[in-house]
Amino acid sequence: MNQDYLVDALGAIDEDMVQQVEILRNKRKPVMWQNWVTVAACFVMLVTSAFLAYNSRNKPPIISPTDPTPGPQTGLVANGVYVNHAYYSQNFLDYCLSKEASAIDVGEFIGYVSEDGITDTKIPAYRYNFYIEEIADTARIIVCYEDRYYVYSFSDYRPDGNENWPANLLVNAEYLIISDGNRELKIKEEQQVSDILAILSNLGEKKTWNDVLAHDYEVFKDDFLSGSIWLDDEGNLCTGDSFIASKLTKLRNEGKRRITVVMNDNTYLVYVFYPARKCISSDAFYFLTSEQIEILKELTKWIDF
Amino acid sequence: MEDKQIVDLYWQRNEDAIHQTQKKYDGYLRKISYNVLADLEDCAECVNDTYLAAWNSMPTNRPSVLSTYLGKIVRQLSIDVFRKKHALKRFSSEYAVSLDELPEIIPDQTTPEEVFAGKTLAESINRFLRRLPEEERNVFIGRYYYFDPLKKVAKYCGMSEGKAKSMLYRTRQKLKEYLMEEGFAL
Numbered sequence: 001m002n003q004d005y006l007v008d009a010l011g012a013i014d015e016d017m018v019q020q021v022e023i024l025r026n027k028r029k030p031v032m033w034q035n036w037v038t039v040a041a042c043f044v045m046l047v048t049s050a051f052l053a054y055n056s057r058n059k060p061p062i063i064s065p066t067d068p069t070p071g072p073q074t075g076l077v078a079n080g081v082y083v084n085h086a087y088y089s090q091n092f093l094d095y096c097l098s099k100e101a102s103a104i105d106v107g108e109f110i111g112y113v114s115e116d117g118i119t120d121t122k123i124p125a126y127r128y129n130f131y132i133e134e135i136a137d138t139a140r141i142i143v144c145y146e147d148r149y150y151v152y153s154f155s156d157y158r159p160d161g162n163e164n165w166p167a168n169l170l171v172n173a174e175y176l177i178i179s180d181g182n183r184e185l186k187i188k189e190e191q192q193v194s195d196i197l198a199i200l201s202n203l204g205e206k207k208t209w210n211d212v213l214a215h216d217y218e219v220f221k222d223d224f225l226s227g228s229i230w231l232d233d234e235g236n237l238c239t240g241d242s243f244i245a246s247k248l249t250k251l252r253n254e255g256k257r258r259i260t261v262v263m264n265d266n267t268y269l270v271y272v273f274y275p276a277r278k279c280i281s282s283d284a285f286y287f288l289t290s291e292q293i294e295i296l297k298e299l300t301k302w303i304d305f
Numbered sequence: 306m307e308d309k310q311i312v313d314l315y316w317q318r319n320e321d322a323i324h325q326t327q328k329k330y331d332g333y334l335r336k337i338s339y340n341v342l343a344d345l346e347d348c349a350e351c352v353n354d355t356y357l358a359a360w361n362s363m364p365t366n367r368p369s370v371l372s373t374y375l376g377k378i379v380r381q382l383s384i385d386v387f388r389k390k391h392a393l394k395r396f397s398s399e400y401a402v403s404l405d406e407l408p409e410i411i412p413d414q415t416t417p418e419e420v421f422a423g424k425t426l427a428e429s430i431n432r433f434l435r436r437l438p439e440e441e442r443n444v445f446i447g448r449y450y451y452f453d454p455l456k457k458v459a460k461y462c463g464m465s466e467g468k469a470k471s472m473l474y475r476t477r478q479k480l481k482e483y484l485m486e487e488g489f490a491l
Contacts, residue, residue: 004388005426006407010449011381012427015373017434021446022372024461025453 308371315363322363323356330372334379340452341383343398351386355379380450399452406477407449426489433483437476444469445476 306325314322334355338348355378368374387400434442440462447458459469 007384008381009426009430011377011384012431013434013446013450014431015370015377017431017442017446018373018376018450019370020439021443021451022376024443025447025451027461 308369311371312363312367315360316367323360326356326359326371326375330375333372334375337376337451338379338383339398340454341380341387341398341400347386347390348383351379351382354382358382376451399454403449403452406473426484429484429487429489430480433480437479440464441472441476444472448473 306329311322311325311329314325331352334352335348338351339345342348342351355375358378359375362378366374384400387398434445437445444458444462444464447453447462448455455469455473456466459466462469464472
């Protein structure tokens with residue numbers, strides 16, 4: 001007998017024994033997103049405010065980074081009073097996103113999920129970003145900061161007929177929720193959201209958009225637009241350039257999620273489209289000092305049931 | 306698509322059967338073939354020949370697990386190609402490496418003293434494997450049926466490479482003794 005006979009005979013091993021090994025060979029480790037789905041199911045979306053730079057019409061920013069409000073408001077952190085509202089009696093996840101939102105949808109909205117998380121933006125930990133979502137009559141702004149997610153809910157907000165979101169929606173906020181996905185800090189109804197926004201405005205110094213571009217350019221360079229673009233009084237993106245208008249529409253229809261617009265005054269606005277949600281938001285990026293990070297962490301100390 | 310549905314397509318002589326087979330098993334078949342041939346072009350040819358062999362063998366055959374059925378075909382085709390192309394067994398494929406291990410069981414004879422019916426030998430090997438503990442059997446099959454690298458076999462069998470290596474050695478010795486007891490002259 002030579003080895004060929006042996007090799008051929010080994011090829012005739014009964015199938016059930018071969019199949020056992022095949023199962024072993026095809027076993028895979030759980031992929032990251034499966035673990036992430038479990039994490040995402042527990043967490044909550046959050047808030048932050050969006051700041052838009054206005055155009056040469058010199059409209060003052062809604063929240064100025066130079067507001068003199070000094071650090072955290074003692075009223076905020078001391079009054080952990082619960083808000084009794086029908087909205088929040090529901091399962092938190094249900095009203096953080098629309099009911100059909102999947103965990104992957106959540107990931108699309110949040111820039112940074114966890115250390116092992118999968119996100120489409122991969123924002124560094126010292127930055128946070130946000131998106132705006134309309135839930136019924138309430139605008140919800142969701143901010144991700146480090147591994148926490150904050151939801152700000154604003155009533156009395158209406159998108160216009162073109163589904164553009166006014167930049168000044170923040171001033172109409174009535175109440176506030178902060179949550180880390182498992183617990184909620186519900187702020188007293190009459191708490192002025194502007195206090196919170198003032199805190200946020202002092203939490204960081206707005207860097208130039210060049211830093212943003214350096215981060216995003218390689219990924220989004222095909223989406224950059226430049227030319228005659230401005231914001232109207234409500235912060236809607238306007239252009240007299242039909243090419244830009246059609247490109248914006250085209251990008252949006254292609255499902256592009258992030259478009260960076262170069263304004264005339266060299267201010268860059270990053271517009272994020274979420275076609276499934278029919279909303280648009282503008283991202284602002286803040287760098288936080290260690291002191292400011294501590295201030296933000298203070299807000300979460302009161303999350304306790 | 307489930308295997309049963311694909312096999313039905315073969316029986317219906319629907320050419321989509323090959324497309325579906327390719328979609329589901331192309332990578333799997335290429336891996337087996339590559340373990341033998343270590344050449345992408347030869348692998349591609351063997352895999353294509355496998356699809357042809359599958360088309361020609363179904364109907365008449367109706368395998369319940371298509372992957373094993375196809376795996377067997379591509380394995381044999383790849384070995385045949387290897388034998389045709391390489392008279393010498395010194396070749397850098399996992400199949401060639403595993404061949405280096407087999408003389409412990411059956412010393413290679415350029416002119417065999419006896420010819421055994423392949424079927425008898427296969428039956429004996431099957432009986433032998435069934436007697437083995439599952440772990441040993443899986444390692445043996447992973448190495449000498451799929452020609453997977455030892456490191457890979459160790460990994461999916463959940464053991465260290467060293468353990469897999471020594472386990473294989475002992476199994477080869479046991480197989481040799483078993484074949485001699487069965488009356489095979491080695």
